[in-house]
Amino acid sequence: MRKMWRSKKNMTGKIALPVNQAYPISFRFRENPAWYIKTFGYPHNGCDFACPIGSVVRSCDKGTVIFADDIPDQDGCGIVLRHDWGISIYWHLSQLFATLGSVHGQYSVIGASGATGYVTGAHLHFGIKVEDDPSPGMRGWTDPEKYFNEFPFATPAPSPITRTYLVLPGDSLWSIAEKFYNNGLEWRRIYSTKIYIVRCC
DSSP states (O other), X not given: OOOSOOOXXXXXXXXXXXXXXXXXXXXOTTOOOHHHHHHHSSOOOSEEEOOOTTOEEEOSXXXXXXXXXXXXXXXXXXXXXXXXXXXXXXXXXXXXOOOTTXXXXXXXXXXXXXXXXXXXXXXXXXXXXXXXXXXTTTTTOBOGGGGBSSOOBOOOOOOOOOOXXXXXXXXXXXXXXXXXXXXXXXXXXXXXXXXXXXXXX
């Protein structure tokens, strides 16, 4: 069977961040909270960038589009690029600007971030596979952070405050986190019982 990519020896340099502004990583490679393992069966296979819907998404390196999915199913809309060293994925997009078979250089705009598919809020899911650098137990996926040509923006420090909240109709973990911390990304702290929640009626 013909290999779809070659090794990391073909990487001419570091890969670019897939976002063009200082958005923090809200969910890192290999994070494995119980709810995620129960849903997907293994740890997180990429980096989630907390960016609002419509943010520019760009190619991390020169590559060819081998998959372009504009159907907002469980995975949402997304793009897969083939590079000399492996593949990169860009998921939960609101718009796809790249088309199947098109070739893009590093930093080329290929889409816009969104909240399509199974998500807890707007973000870009970015992942890479490098043929001779798979992470153990990660089904061939590799930690992108060690290959970035610049450091991602730091995630804001969580608030130490503990409170009690009465859940109202229409509330979500994201909206409650925004009320408590002014940041919906802190919803995982609520899920892991950092906050006591009383359900209404």
